[in-house]
Amino acid sequence: MHKLKGISFLDSWIMFKRCLLISLRNPEALLMATITPFFLMLLFGTVFGNIADVGSLNYIDFIVPGIIMQSLGQASQHSAMNVATDMTKGIIDRFRSMSISKSAVLIGHTGAGVVRNTISSTVIIITAFVLGFRPHGGFVDWLIVVALLTLVNIAISLIAVLCGLISKTPEGSSGLMFPLFILPFISSGFAPTDTMSGGIRWFAEIQPMTPIIDSIRALTLGLPLGNSLWIALAWCIAIIIIAFTAAAQVYKRRLS
Numbered sequence: 434m435h436k437l438k439g440i441s442f443l444d445s446w447i448m449f450k451r452c453l454l455i456s457l458r459n460p461e462a463l464l465m466a467t468i469t470p471f472f473l474m475l476l477f478g479t480v481f482g483n484i485a486d487v488g489s490l491n492y493i494d495f496i497v498p499g500i501i502m503q504s505l506g507q508a509s510q511h512s513a514m515n516v517a518t519d520m521t522k523g524i525i526d527r528f529r530s531m532s533i534s535k536s537a538v539l540i541g542h543t544g545a546g547v548v549r550n551t552i553s554s555t556v557i558i559i560t561a562f563v564l565g566f567r568p569h570g571g572f573v574d575w576l577i578v579v580a581l582l583t584l585v586n587i588a589i590s591l592i593a594v595l596c597g598l599i600s601k602t603p604e605g606s607s608g609l610m611f612p613l614f615i616l617p618f619i620s621s622g623f624a625p626t627d628t629m630s631g632g633i634r635w636f637a638e639i640q641p642m643t644p645i646i647d648s649i650r651a652l653t654l655g656l657p658l659g660n661s662l663w664i665a666l667a668w669c670i671a672i673i674i675i676a677f678t679a680a681a682q683v684y685k686r687r688l689s
Contacts, residue, residue: 444534448541455515456545465511470504470553474560477623487625490654494568497561498649499622501554502642505586506613508553509593512546513606516597520687535688539594539680546590547583554582569655578652581662584669585645589613591676598683616642621650641668 477496487495519525519538528538558566570578593610600606617623619633620642626634637643644664651658 444537445540445544448533448537449544450541452515452541452545453548456511456549465507469507470500470557471560473503474500474557474564479564491565491567493561493565494654495650496623497557497566497653498646499617499620500561501557501582501649502585502617502620502622502646503614504553504557505550505589506610506616508550509546509589509613510607510610511549512542512590512593513597513600513610514603515545516542516594517600517603517606520598521602525688535684536681539591539677539684542594542597543587543590546593547586550586550590551582554586568653570653571655574652574655577662578649581645581648581652581665581669584666584673588669588672588676591673591680595676595680595683598680598687616640617646620646622646641665641672644668 474497477500519542525538568575592613593606596609597603597606600609620626620637620640622642626637626643629637644661645668647661648658648665650656651661
């Protein structure tokens with residue numbers, strides 16, 4: 434009754450609660466997922482303030498989207514490690530002997546990752562307000578920001594699940610997620626791309642972080658949005674489809 438095209442909503446809900454409880458039983462990981470973005474916001478908002486020419490914008494206002502994206506990459510490392518732990522500790526063998534939808538395990542880990550990432554993003558925004566972040570976006574703009582960040586969270590969490598599945602150790606899965614922490618530096622997160630040179634500027638402009646960051650910045654500060662939102666949505670949807678399909682195939686192969 435709960436199943437649709439091989440997906441059991443009840444199984445997915447149970448797995449989501451299990452993965453969330455695992456996170457709550459590991460307060461150190463949850464603490465790192467919130468403390469790290471807090472100090473990043475504090476560091477770039479005070480010590481490194483105005484390191485780039487952002488025109489008439491307040492540097493705090495400018496860097497908030499980039500810090501949010503970094504925090505998502507940091508928090509998602511724990512999702513990858515949790516998946517890798519499940520795959521190496523034998524719990525998956527128990528699931529295989531039970532009448533559980535295969536996709537439920539992937540959906541459960543993804544959902545728990547979205548919750549952790551949302552907490553991390555909330556910490557960033559609260560810290561930014563304390564440091565002087567003053568957005569100008571309206572209610573509808575913020576609704577779009579929340580919707581976009583939810584899509585981004587799902588995409589990054591699915592990447593984390595995939596990294597956890599293909600890694601042989603939890604530590605290795607964390608290392609596979611490290612590029613997501615670095616990519617915001619090579620984007621419009623901390624400096625306008627037109628101030629960069631050569632290949633760095635080219636890469637910064639074509640990678641997915643830049644349109645996502647530009648969209649969040651434009652919506653929160655009341656700036657012209659252009660076509661960055663549509664590009665960001667296209668990236669997110671493509672990543673979600675590819676990452677989920679790949680994760681399902683890898684999971685199926687590892688169970689066989």
